[in-house]
Amino acid sequence: MSTVKAPSPAEGDGAYHQIFQALDIGLMRANLEGYILEVNPRFATLLGRDPDGPALVGLHLADITRPEDLASTLAQMDVALAGERQPWLLPPRQTLVEGRRVWVSLEVTLLRDAQGQPLEFVGIAHEGPPPPHPQHAPAATPPPQHQGPPRA
Numbered sequence: 001m002s003t004v005k006a007p008s009p010a011e012g013d014g015a016y017h018q019i020f021q022a023l024d025i026g027l028m029r030a031n032l033e034g035y036i037l038e039v040n041p042r043f044a045t046l047l048g049r050d051p052d053g054p055a056l057v058g059l060h061l062a063d064i065t066r067p068e069d070l071a072s073t074l075a076q077m078d079v080a081l082a083g084e085r086q087p088w089l090l091p092p093r094q095t096l097v098e099g100r101r102v103w104v105s106l107e108v109t110l111l112r113d114a115q116g117q118p119l120e121f122v123g124i125a126h127e128g129p130p131p132p133h134p135q136h137a138p139a140a141t142p143p144p145q146h147q148g149p150p151r152a
Helices: 014-022 041-046 067-081
Strands: 026-030 036-039 088-097 100-112 118-128
Touching: 026 041, 036 041, 041 118, 067 088, 067 100, 067 118
Parallel strands: none
Antiparallel strands: 026 036, 026 118, 088 100, 100 118
């Protein structure tokens, strides 16, 4: 586990900390190695964890990522660190939140400093609609047929 910690606005700014804790979306910060630095209570809840239970801080992202998403998540972290495409979305997953099943989406991005150097990963989790079921997805419509120039 890395001992280097990115500076946290929460350490010196009471307003930041109050906002971070009160938001109704889940927020997570992780260092460049993937170890969790900070989460708000909603993030823990959306992961199906008790916000007052065992801390998520210090765990690796691999510890909270579903096995079917792990290889993709680690690959996306490498892609982001290489300066290629980001942010990325994990597929919506069902979790048990406050006694009910909900779909949760997670978007992750890599924050960089003014010189473009990587600082830390930030994740945003929120409840969302379920992904379209293939059975219920709208039928593909064929592209319009070209019929030539309009007639005068």
